[in-house]
Amino acid sequence: MEAGACLDDTKIAMTSVPTGNLDHLSGRAGAAAGLTEVSVFEDALLQKLLSKATVSPDGSFGPVRVGDNAHAAVWLQAGGPDCEPLELANDIEATTTSLVRTPPAIIESGEAVVEFTCGQPPCTFTCQMDAMPATPCTSPLTLRDLSPGNHELRIRSLDAAGNTELIPTEFSFRWATGQANVTWTSTPAATGGQTAQFAFTCDKSDCVLECQLDDAAWQPCTSPHALTGLRVGGHTFRVRTHGDAAAAQAPPTVFSWKVAKTPRGEP
Numbered sequence: 001m002e003a004g005a006c007l008d009d010t011k012i013a014m015t016s017v018p019t020g021n022l023d024h025l026s027g028r029a030g031a032a033a034g035l036t037e038v039s040v041f042e043d044a045l046l047q048k049l050l051s052k053a054t055v056s057p058d059g060s061f062g063p064v065r066v067g068d069n070a071h072a073a074v075w076l077q078a079g080g081p082d083c084e085p086l087e088l089a090n091d092i093e094a095t096t097t098s099l100v101r102t103p104p105a106i107i108e109s110g111e112a113v114v115e116f117t118c119g120q121p122p123c124t125f126t127c128q129m130d131a132m133p134a135t136p137c138t139s140p141l142t143l144r145d146l147s148p149g150n151h152e153l154r155i156r157s158l159d160a161a162g163n164t165e166l167i168p169t170e171f172s173f174r175w176a177t178g179q180a181n182v183t184w185t186s187t188p189a190a191t192g193g194q195t196a197q198f199a200f201t202c203d204k205s206d207c208v209l210e211c212q213l214d215d216a217a218w219q220p221c222t223s224p225h226a227l228t229g230l231r232v233g234g235h236t237f238r239v240r241t242h243g244d245a246a247a248a249q250a251p252p253t254v255f256s257w258k259v260a261k262t263p264r265g266e267p
Contacts, residue, residue, distance in 0.1 A: 095120040095159040097169040101140070107175050110146040114171065115139045118157040128154040128168070148177040180204040180241040182253040186224070191258045194231075199224040200239050200253065208242035212252070230259045 040050045101115035116125070116139045127137035130151055143153070154168040186199035200223045202209060211221035214236055221239070238252040 095123060095157045095163050095165055097125070097155045097157045097165055099155075099169060099171060102171050103173050105173055107146075107173060110144065110148075110175060112143045112146065112173065114141045114143065114153060114155075116141075116155055116169070118159065118165075120159040120163070123157040123159050125158070126156050128156075146175050148175050150174045177204065180207050182207075182209065182239045182241065184253065184255060187255050188257055191260050193262065194229060194259055196227045196230060196235075196237070196257070196259075197224060198227070198237060198239075198255070202241065204241075210240055210242050212238040212240075232259050232261050234258050 038055060039052045096119040097116050098119065099114065099116050101113065103112035103114065117123075118125070125137050125139070126134040127141060128134035129143065134154070134156070137155070143151075150172065151174065152170060152172045154170050156168040157165045181203050182200050183203070184198070184200050186197065188196040188198070200209075209221055209223075210218040211225055212218045213227060218240070220242070227237070234256065235258070236254060236256045238254050240252040
């Protein structure tokens with residue numbers, strides 16, 4: 001190839017294309033024998049020169065600094081001053097990951113399948129499970145050997161232009177090892193005074209319990225649990241497993257009783 005001859009876009013392979021803030025670009029002129037220099041311009045009229053790069057004997061050039069402004073494109077001129085410039089679009093839109101298929105919020109085994117795609121294919125992906133490091137992954141992704149409890153999967157996509165998803169796409173779910181059952185070990189008498197004592201146990205090791213008296217709000221509780229200052233009349237006390245526990249939530253365990261009037265003169 002004669003020195004100063006032009007290269008068309010079919011003879012220039014970009015090995016890194018500027019994204020986001022038009023940082024740097026690199027490339028290789030595969031048929032560039034004799035080509036000594038490439039120039040990068042901000043405008044199609046080739047009036048605003050951003051930088052120049054020397055072409056190595058193997059045809060490679062760059063990285064070329066092309067500025068910090070978010071231009072829509074830059075123009076690469078490979079060859080002499082009469083060569084037509086090659087427009088390099090600046091793809092500044094970050095890609096996103098879409099979840100196509102996810103497991104239910106509560107799974108019943110240690111395995112789950114997730115399918116996903118990206119907004120600007122083709123894309124590559126990295127996946128991060130809980131606190132583990134992010135690793136390359138593909139869709140569909142089968143998660144195996146999960147431990148009981150809560151899990152969070154984060155997926156980040158990278159498109160062909162080098163744009164990385166800014167905020168990973170997240171999905172949370174829980175493996176419930178089986179329904180948790182709460183059993184009374186001690187309750188007050190069917191008719192009692194203004195204090196009551198309850199004791200109870202859960203048949204799963206990971207239970208987190210909540211209690212409710214009548215229509216009051218659910219509150220965290222442990223066994224034994226004492227109630228004082230009860231009004232005269234009927235009452236209902238409920239215990240359930242908390243929704244964030246690894247064990248699946250069963251219907252509340254319920255006990256109802258009556259508080260009688262204290263006879264005059266008795267404490």
